[in-house]
Amino acid sequence: MTTNDKVYIDKILNGDANAYAVIVERYKDLVYTLAYRMMKHTEEAEEVAQDTFIKAYKSLNKFKGDSKFSTWIYRVAYNTCLDRLKKNKRYQSNVAIDEYTEHHVKSIDNALDVLEQKERQLVIKSCIDKLDSESSFLLTLYYFEEQSLDEIAAITGLKANNVKVKIFRARKKLATILKDTLDNETIESYGTTYRPALR
Numbered sequence: 001m002t003t004n005d006k007v008y009i010d011k012i013l014n015g016d017a018n019a020y021a022v023i024v025e026r027y028k029d030l031v032y033t034l035a036y037r038m039m040k041h042t043e044e045a046e047e048v049a050q051d052t053f054i055k056a057y058k059s060l061n062k063f064k065g066d067s068k069f070s071t072w073i074y075r076v077a078y079n080t081c082l083d084r085l086k087k088n089k090r091y092q093s094n095v096a097i098d099e100y101t102e103h104h105v106k107s108i109d110n111a112l113d114v115l116e117q118k119e120r121q122l123v124i125k126s127c128i129d130k131l132d133s134e135s136s137f138l139l140t141l142y143y144f145e146e147q148s149l150d151e152i153a154a155i156t157g158l159k160a161n162n163v164k165v166k167i168f169r170a171r172k173k174l175a176t177i178l179k180d181t182l183d184n185e186t187i188e189s190y191g192t193t194y195r196p197a198l199r
Helices: 003-013 017-039 042-058 069-088 102-113 117-128 133-144 149-156 160-179 184-189
Strands: none
Touching: 003 017, 003 069, 017 042, 017 069, 017 133, 042 069, 069 133, 069 149, 117 133, 117 160, 133 149, 133 160, 149 160
């Protein structure tokens, strides 16, 4: 948790409700993005984001400060999404990954590395949207927020080793989709160098 977060959280806990607007402004975009990755619908993502901030406000006194505030509020968002998905029992699309090896995943990663940053993000975001909710959520944290395995474990309530397995499987699914998106020559040309292993 940044010192700045703590300042505003202390103000809120001491009765300054207006200070919460600063927290909402700071985290609203990512909370919405994570909600959208899981819910796949704009309106539901907006509702989940709103519910997340309401729940966070009501239970702010339970936040002990032993982790980053971002980790805590992302976990509230994650659990809010899970509750809604269970309630809706929505069918989740799945991607066949059996034919994809670790080498293929690394080849895809390196092909992405040569793209311009903005183009790379657009490609990944559009492909992540096609994944199931959990995979979308995990990869958003992994690719765009650069969260560590321990941080993602804290957000999801899973063990770090389990998170590592789930992220790798999610990356294999993403690689399957990206294979149809990226130019094959780009993938093959940059398949010999390796991206760093999962943190």
